[in-house]
Amino acid sequence: MNFLDLIWLIPILPLCGAAIMLLFGRNLSKTVVSIICPGAVLGSFILSLGAVIQLAGLKERTHQVVLFEWLPQLHVDFGYLLDPLSSVMILVVTGIGFLIHVYATGYMAHEHGPRHGGYYRFFGYLNLFVFFMLTLVLANNYPLLFVGWEGVGLCSYLLIGFYFHKKSAGDAGKKAFIVNRIGDAGFILGMFFLFQVTGSLRFTEVTDALRSARFGPEVTHFGILSLTALLLFIGATGKSAQLPLYVWLPDAMEGPTPVSALIHAATMVTAGVYMCARSNALFALTPETSHIVAAVGACTAIFAASIGLVQNDIKRVLAYSTVSQLGYMFLAVGVGAYWVGVFHLYTHAFFKALLFLGAGSVIHAMSGEQDMRNMGGLRNKIPITFGTMFIASLAIAGIPGLSGFFSKDEILWQTWSAPELGSKVLWVVGFLTALMTAFYMWRLMFLTFFGEPRMDEKTKHHIHESPKAMTIPLMVLAGGSVVAGWIGMPKVFGENGFMQGLEHWLAPVFESGKEVAHAAAEHGAAAHHDTTMEWVLMGVSIGAALSGIFLARHIYLRMKAEDRPTGGFIYPVLLNKWYVDELYDFLFVNGLSKGGGTLMAKFDTNVIDGGVNGTAWLTRMVSRISMWYDTWIVDGLVNLTAFTVRALSFPVRFLQTGFLQSYALVFMAGVLGIFGYFWWGR
């Protein structure tokens, strides 16, 4: 079986699932729904696996399948591209997507709604999401990527607003969609610039054009290419929740927890990272934009982590953590370490999906409670959830041997050492973020699972471990959180085809990044492989992870609630998320949109329609004057004339009687008269 030519089926399968759900779902039983939807994603996973294995056997590791021509004006097709980068993505999307689908069959089991509408609708949307996400990562050109990009945004909107009777859910969905649209506006313009520069929007052609052309500094340094890259990056900041467009992601937690895990942690939000990695040939040419990417990434990482330190809602902590981790990925992309960005995307997908699903399991056990201040001591009650989340928390904190350690450490090392693009300042930011990450994650763990139980009796009585449909995905993901990083070990651990497997696999996609790096290395960046330094930095970051964990343990396990440091004035600022939402509301929602809208609506009714109605009034006035003029002057004259004529015609009037007989009489008389004249007159 040739899986490579069947890659179009990978997105189509979930689309069929979605179509069945949305068209006939209400007539299907829950069992059927729970077979079709996860089954469709499993089918995609198997097809993906087969295709990737066959791809590995090819010499040139790219394979395209073009279905039909789509937008002739931009010469783009509805075509799919499988290469090392997209193969990593489809495996993550379908693999983790399948696990989350399975989990959701358990989590959503109590979902009712009109005609048990919640259940099939949920899975229909979820399948639709997988379709769009796969289209996004398999597209062979930018506009088709954009189709997936907008499509996942739609599904995100639908799923955030899944509990649409709640106003907060509707608000959050709307906010997500609109904020994303702001980024999309940049993305659209970026695509046009790219088309102008390279004459194509197909990935392979764009990359070839960018790699082969020799651009002068007027194009690459604050030039048109820098702008192009910046615009694409603006698109990425929307989808991947970076400063200043991150505000929608924390609110997106209104959606059901499996959605938070799949869409708002593991897959959709990483689309921006994927897109930048896909555009590596462009970013590699534009150092200024890359600096911006790295700086935005680092700032987002520490900014979101700072908010995560004090949140009390278990899902909110994870949401800010996701924003922060996405910042790490952009930091990697910004310093030119594209494969490392993808590496962290891939490890993060495991442990963050696991954390969210674990949190979902906790919420499930706690009868819907999300505030960690009302939890505590859960570790014995829900041991599987605890155990798996424990592993994930170690992984995200960066404890050696687990997946998060390898990817995060590689990002920090690249930030420190990358020639030309690397930066010691950004390393410090990344380092501090690592410290904060370990702290807030373990604050979450200690508050939730350790210490005295703080929930009320009814909830306490009800606490139970989740069903197998939920715990098995947790365990699988826990396994992944441990081993996923082993294919991207640092070279100081030893070099072979397995330990640097991911880097080698992705190498052909990121060639150009290398070229730039080599070029830079030529003029004297000797730090390229400073082994001692790498060990030292690794030690330092492990130290940060451990101190974060122990600090959290000290404060949240050892200290009593009232003894804990209050943090002074900074605490309310962090708790209120630096007041960014309030600022945006003031400036953009109420100021620009509502203010501008009201102003323009007033302009319409008062100025333009005022003019129109004014003209009408003027016309009416003129008509009135004309009427007066007509009645008294014109008609007066006419009547006067008539009167004169009447007066003058007084004698003749008796002739004009209107009676046919009199006319006939006169006529006859006339005829006789003429006859008489001729008869007697001659």
Place this chain on the structure above:
Amino acid sequence: MQEHLLSIILFTPLVGVLVLMFLPRSQKTLVRLWANISAAAGLLVSIPLIVNFNRNADGMQFVERMEWIPSLGVQYLIGVDGISVLMVMLTTIMGFLAIFSSWDAVKDREKEYYAMFLIQQTGMIGVFISMDFLLFYVFWEMVLVPMYFIIGVWGGPRKLYAAIKFFLYTLAGGVMMLLGILTLYFVHFGQTGRYTFEIAELMKLNMPLGLQQWVFWAFFLGFAVKVPMFPFHTWLPDAHTEAPTAGSVILAAVLLKMGTYGFLRFSLPLLPKASSDHTIVTVLATLSIIGILYGAFVSLMQKDWKKLVAYSSVSHLGFCTLGIFALNQAGIAGSVIQQINHGISTGMLFLVVGVIYERRHTREISEYGGLAHVMPNYAIVFAIAMLSSAGLPLLNGFVGEFTILQGAFDANKTWAAFAVLGVIFGAAYLLWLYQRTMLGEVTNEKNKGLPDLNWREWAVFLPLIIWAISIGVYPKPYFDILEKPVAQIVHRVHQTANTEAAIR
């Protein structure tokens, strides 16, 4: 039959009206049925047109020519190119759906109502196929009258104000256009000694830039009012809001396109120098962009559901005119496709309002909320209409909007940068409307027992949804059919501009 196909398409609705006049007024079902049959026949006879149209041929097809008023050089001259074919199809399809959707909605003077719609069909088709300028003008004004009555008789509370405003606004524009037409007519006589209104003949004129500019602005007033472009748009919200549902659908879907079509068929090819004149292009593009943003901003603040949709039309039509004055293949092709898309998506949005208006007799947004609970199918249809209007990929709106933006970008990057903001606000006002009407809890008792869509309503929406998806997924046939005629227009505009530059 082939050689008179266009005439058959043109007059089928009128034949329907003739028979309709002899039907007894009391037989309401019969009247409705006959009106639907006539509209369906109008749609059916237009199918051979799209089937037999040769998209690889240059120039006009299915041409019919007859003397009409020989002494004035007026001919009955009709024909179609790719642009016209699409517009005719839009008219016959939307016309049928509009008439079909009125079945339950109109319960008063049905006979006149349907007669007006059918007469209007003929008028609109005539506009899109006339290749003689005076014939065009006759059809152009002919459309005005039925719509005036539709708004004025079957409209809402402020129907008289709206109807008269609509009539006077468009009539004023139309008169200016007539002056422009007559100028061309006499200039042509001066140059050749022959009186004619034939467009192909008038295109051969050699007019100095100054005169072209005057005529351009005269045409502009006629077309810009119809589109409507900012600042001539204020008749639109009133007319739309007060018109009965089917009237709004036709008004948005087809009538407005007469304006954009006018620019494409007359302004650009007849006045290429003026149309590519830097000042004129800048003014037109600026007005378009103002329309895009202005329409979106005002939509945001509307409290009336229907008025919101009406203002969204201003925004969308801004995209269409921007595409036209990008004066390149992408811009114009995108514009024509967007005109069709706007017909589909805004048509759907008006039908959506109509469905709820029929049930609740109010258009106040604040009267609603949580309708998705009581009318789930309705919520789905509305969502699709909204997304199609907001330009979500794989639905129709995206293809047009994106291609127009590409064209605008090629013409002037600043235009694209401003126009792209419309994409953001478009999502904002629609999503907010959706949230306020569909989501949340059902707060108003009156909304609790509302019935969901019935089969007739489904039958109206379903073809539109399928059409929307088909354009979004596979727009190539539309681009193919437009390639030749658009290339011709672009060539004509740029060729003149180039020779002009060469002479200088």
